[in-house]
Amino acid sequence: MSVLLAAPKKMIELTVDGEVVRVFEGSTILDACRMLGNEQPTLCYGDTLTPVNVCRVCVVEVEGARTLVPSCSRKVEAGMVVLTDSERVRTSRRLVMELLGSSVDLSTAPDALAYIEQYDAKPDRFGPDAATVVQDVKVDNDLYVRDYSKCILCYKCVSACGEDHQNTFAIAVAGRGFDAHISTELDVTLPESACVYCGNCIAVCPTGALMSVPEYEKRQAGTWDAENETVVSTVCPYCGVGCNLELHVQDNEIVNVTSPHDHDVTEGNLCIKGRFGYQYVQNRR
Amino acid sequence: MPDLRLLNAEPSDAERIAIDAVLGAGNGANNRTARDDRTKRHLLLPALRAAQQRVGWVSEGALGYASRRLAVPPAEAYGVASFYALIALEEQPADVTHVCTDLSCMLKGATVPEGAHPSPCLGLCERAPASYRTIAGEQPVEEQIPAVGPPLPQAGQSGLRLLRRIAAGVDPESIDAYIQTGGFESLRHARELGPEAVLREVTESRLLGRGGAAFPTGVKWEAVAKQQALPHYIVCNADESEPGTFKDRVLMEQDPFALIESMAIAALATGSSHGFIYVRAEYPLAHRRLQNAIDLARSRGFLEGFDIELRIGAGAYVCGEETALFQSIEGFRGEPRNKPPFPVEVGLFGKPTAVNNVETLFNVLEVVTDGGEAFSGIGTKDSTGTRLFCLSGAVARPGLYELPFGATLRELLDLAGAERPKAVLLGGAAGAFVGPDLLDIRLTYEDTREAGVTLGSGVVIVYDESADLVGALLRIAEFFRDESCGQCVPCRVGTVRQEEALKRLAAGRAHEDELQTLAELAQVMQDASICGLGQTAANAVASAIVNLKVFAA
Numbered sequence: 001m002s003v004l005l006a007a008p009k010k011m012i013e014l015t016v017d018g019e020v021v022r023v024f025e026g027s028t029i030l031d032a033c034r035m036l037g038n039e040q041p042t043l044c045y046g047d048t049l050t051p052v053n054v055c056r057v058c059v060v061e062v063e064g065a066r067t068l069v070p071s072c073s074r075k076v077e078a079g080m081v082v083l084t085d086s087e088r089v090r091t092s093r094r095l096v097m098e099l100l101g102s103s104v105d106l107s108t109a110p111d112a113l114a115y116i117e118q119y120d121a122k123p124d125r126f127g128p129d130a131a132t133v134v135q136d137v138k139v140d141n142d143l144y145v146r147d148y149s150k151c152i153l154c155y156k157c158v159s160a161c162g163e164d165h166q167n168t169f170a171i172a173v174a175g176r177g178f179d180a181h182i183s184t185e186l187d188v189t190l191p192e193s194a195c196v197y198c199g200n201c202i203a204v205c206p207t208g209a210l211m212s213v214p215e216y217e218k219r220q221a222g223t224w225d226a227e228n229e230t231v232v233s234t235v236c237p238y239c240g241v242g243c244n245l246e247l248h249v250q251d252n253e254i255v256n257v258t259s260p261h262d263h264d265v266t267e268g269n270l271c272i273k274g275r276f277g278y279q280y281v282q283n284r285r
Numbered sequence: 286m287p288d289l290r291l292l293n294a295e296p297s298d299a300e301r302i303a304i305d306a307v308l309g310a311g312n313g314a315n316n317r318t319a320r321d322d323r324t325k326r327h328l329l330l331p332a333l334r335a336a337q338q339r340v341g342w343v344s345e346g347a348l349g350y351a352s353r354r355l356a357v358p359p360a361e362a363y364g365v366a367s368f369y370a371l372i373a374l375e376e377q378p379a380d381v382t383h384v385c386t387d388l389s390c391m392l393k394g395a396t397v398p399e400g401a402h403p404s405p406c407l408g409l410c411e412r413a414p415a416s417y418r419t420i421a422g423e424q425p426v427e428e429q430i431p432a433v434g435p436p437l438p439q440a441g442q443s444g445l446r447l448l449r450r451i452a453a454g455v456d457p458e459s460i461d462a463y464i465q466t467g468g469f470e471s472l473r474h475a476r477e478l479g480p481e482a483v484l485r486e487v488t489e490s491r492l493l494g495r496g497g498a499a500f501p502t503g504v505k506w507e508a509v510a511k512q513q514a515l516p517h518y519i520v521c522n523a524d525e526s527e528p529g530t531f532k533d534r535v536l537m538e539q540d541p542f543a544l545i546e547s548m549a550i551a552a553l554a555t556g557s558s559h560g561f562i563y564v565r566a567e568y569p570l571a572h573r574r575l576q577n578a579i580d581l582a583r584s585r586g587f588l589e590g591f592d593i594e595l596r597i598g599a600g601a602y603v604c605g606e607e608t609a610l611f612q613s614i615e616g617f618r619g620e621p622r623n624k625p626p627f628p629v630e631v632g633l634f635g636k637p638t639a640v641n642n643v644e645t646l647f648n649v650l651e652v653v654t655d656g657g658e659a660f661s662g663i664g665t666k667d668s669t670g671t672r673l674f675c676l677s678g679a680v681a682r683p684g685l686y687e688l689p690f691g692a693t694l695r696e697l698l699d700l701a702g703a704e705r706p707k708a709v710l711l712g713g714a715a716g717a718f719v720g721p722d723l724l725d726i727r728l729t730y731e732d733t734r735e736a737g738v739t740l741g742s743g744v745v746i747v748y749d750e751s752a753d754l755v756g757a758l759l760r761i762a763e764f765f766r767d768e769s770c771g772q773c774v775p776c777r778v779g780t781v782r783q784e785e786a787l788k789r790l791a792a793g794r795a796h797e798d799e800l801q802t803l804a805e806l807a808q809v810m811q812d813a814s815i816c817g818l819g820q821t822a823a824n825a826v827a828s829a830i831v832n833l834k835v836f837a838a
């Protein structure tokens with residue numbers, strides 16, 4: 001016999017692309033799609049972050065709604081009729097990818113590149129003079145670099161550094177419109193800012209705009225070898241919290257350290273020691 | 286609260302004093318964050334504005350001091366400061382002139398002298414070309430500089446409702462003059478009726494919002510009134526930045542007590558104890574007169590159980606979007622929120638909020654005085670009451686006109702003296718162009734909707750044969766590119782691509798399929814943008830291409 005500990009959550013029934021699905025109240029359209037194995041493209045959505053719904057690549061058509069709605073954040077309602085692959089949806093998604101692809105360097109953004117394929121987007125349609133966010137790479141510390149030519153302004157790093165995880169608030173969005181960008185106060189360098197080098201922003205960045213120095217240097221040197229990367233799981237040796245670590249190893253060298261998002265202690269987050277303090281493993285003196 | 290790392294520079298004495306005047310005096314040197322200040326983030330923009338007014342820019346020291354006092358992370362304070370066009374983060378002269386280069390002023394030959402800053406519409410379009418001057422200092426000066434122009438054209442005309450007192454020249458600074466001309470009678474009556482009856486009257490009046498979205502005011506107020514969460518807020522949207530719009534300015538400058546009275550009625554009906562009026566920075570006369578009206582109304586006991594605070598913007602069109610306006614008041618970047626949830630449930634400070642346009646609120650006085658049913662008898666079935674129209678451009682008598690809904694565009698143009706227009710922009714930059722074939726359209730919500738155009742905020746800009754329509758389109762595209770908050774991709778990048786394509790078309794260097802590109806940009810902006818700014822950013826351009834065949838081969 002089972003005992004009910006809390007009132008059961010209400011189930012909501014809706015239709016996605018003609019298929020009926022029942023999900024818990026409070027779920028998003030994206031959750032409902034996933035129940036059906038109907039994956040949606042997402043860029044600014046993060047499984048451990050509060051939705052900011054700014055990239056708009058996940059938009060779907062909801063019957064009766066004037067505009068398309070972001071599936072990553074719109075809550076389901078009973079009787080909703082959702083279309084994820086209508087002409088209207090495909091057009092918007094294609095245009096979103098064309099707008100991003102024509103203004104941002106997506107060369108290290110695997111998901112974005114896949115969506116460009118999937119939606120047959122042609123970023124070069126706007127011509128060679130289309131404005132871009134190209135700028136110099138910021139290399140101002142030994143641990144990670146910021147290449148905002150690759151930034152799609154998904155706000156994930158800001159959420160991770162701020163309210164959602166780290167509570168350091170070292171970075172925020174500054175400026176407005178096409179000039180909006182991620183910045184420290186008055187654009188001071190990271191060492192002058194509040195940054196504690198937890199690297200939690202790197203862990204959520206979907207485009208490679210934020211990158212560890214080893215990865216950056218290897219890519220520059222042409223020796224980056226993702227194909228032959230192995231991942232070793234271990235537990236962080238530094239303190240008693242017990243964060244799970246995944247050591248990303250290329251050619252016998254640790255190139256990145258992450259933590260699984262579904263690990264209930266870290267939700268993918270680490271501190272400077274877990275993220276970057278692995279040099280001693282490699283000192284073979 | 287995180288352990289904040291703070292900017293090192295110290296504010297100058299002048300900056301510290303100016304900021305303290307907003308935040309109250311700081312405390313001891315070592316306790317760098319006063320506990321009480323921690324929930325006062327909503328004072329961030331007023332503090333930045335104080336520094337700006339005092340020394341002409343926000344220095345590192347001033348930014349650091351404001352973030353310290355309010356326990357706002359410096360990176361976020363920088364994000365907020367850099368959002369607004371009228372907050373300078375680099376040193377500049379104390380005396381700055383902002384010259385309007387927007388639609389109506391363009392038609393009157395506006396040019397930007399050396400050293401002056403170009404500005405979007407300053408809300409002085411009936412007396413174009415206009416500028417706005419700020420002089421920082423101990424006694425800061427903020428000054429609107431319109432070209433000299435005729436008095437309000439409808440002065441003396443009968444049948445005016447919203448403009449009645451203004452046409453009669455009632456002293457806008459005297460509460461006695463206001464009372465003698467019927468002022469505060471509606472509020473007295475509303476208090477007799479009680480909240481439910483007021484709600485009933487407003488609903489029965491079928492009053493629709495005049496801010497642009499044409500939402501039924503009664504429905505909005507009832508939704509707020511029934512919310513369990515407390516407190517409720519009433520917010521007056523006086524950000525008026527739609528190019529070509531100046532009606533709310535005239536109302537606030539010339540009849541400020543009426544706005545205070547109508548907000549007190551709105552508060553009664555929605556169960557709100559606190560109200561905010563958010564006025565754009567470029568309306569200094571309105572600031573003074575409203576503050577005077579609030580102070581006098583309070584001292585005479587008209588605001589019992591209810592208080593009103595004036596909040597002043599800092600140069601951002603998007604802050605007129607209701608949720609961006611909340612963000613701005615709360616001390617965040619003016620980035621619109623995703624809806625739902627709607628403001629009636631989750632609004633200012635996360636509480637149920639009724640947000641209304643100035644002109645909408647003025648109508649409430651008529652509704653309460655005459656009764657909802659009588660009000661609904663004016664105008665047409667679906668557009669009740671009168672409407673204010675902002676006439677500018679190629680007209681003999683530019684200015685504010687009040688007409689019952691149902692008058693045609695031709696009638697309005699005849700009143701203002703427009704000879705053979707080539708085109709008319711209805712509803713502002715977010716509106717649409719119509720050609721001479723549409724002059725007999727009735728200016729109602731239903732007729733404009735059917736014709737695929739909009740009344741928006743009541744803008745009517747007239748273009749005669751000599752006018753440069755392509756230039757107007759380029760300006761509109763530039764406006765949206767400048768004013769996009771930058772949050773969502775369709776608008777942030779779409780407005781840039783729209784402007785680029787228009788520039789190519791204007792220069793005769795169009796790419797293949799350029800019009801198709803513009804049409805697709807219009808679709809993604811309309812369909813996938815977060816807020817009305819992006820959703821309407823292609824309207825005027827699209828309407829000029831379709832209705833006026835601007836780029837027809």
Ligand SMILES: Cc1cc2nc3c(=O)[nH]c(=O)nc-3n(C[C@H](O)[C@H](O)[C@H](O)COP(=O)(O)O)c2cc1C
Pocket residue numbers: 493494495496497498499500502522523524525526527602603604605606607608640641642643645646816817818
């Ligand atoms: C970009 C943008 C700017 C807006 N600016 C204004 C404004 O300046 N004044 C205003 O009353 N409404 C403005 N609105 C409309 C408001 O979001 C809101 O609908 C209105 O204030 C509601 O008041 P109402 O129902 O009385 O019209 C704007 C909307 C958008 C999308």
Ligand code: SF4
Pocket residue numbers: 157160161166168169170171194195196197198199200201202
């Ligand atoms: S490394 Fe950590 S503290 Fe530094 S910016 Fe990234 S998330 Fe913030």
Ligand code: SF4
Pocket residue numbers: 150151152153154155156157158182201204205206207208209210
């Ligand atoms: S740096 Fe990365 S995580 Fe941050 S906004 Fe840009 S793309 Fe997103």
Ligand code: SF4
Pocket residue numbers: 603620621768769770771772773774776777814815816817818819820
């Ligand atoms: S539509 Fe434009 S103004 Fe509105 S949220 Fe998106 S970027 Fe900001």
Ligand code: FES
Pocket residue numbers: 041042043044045052053054055056057058059070071072073
């Ligand atoms: S993933 Fe939904 S808006 Fe970005």
Ligand code: FES
Pocket residue numbers: 385386387388389390391405406407408409410413414415528529530
């Ligand atoms: S004041 Fe110049 S266009 Fe409005």
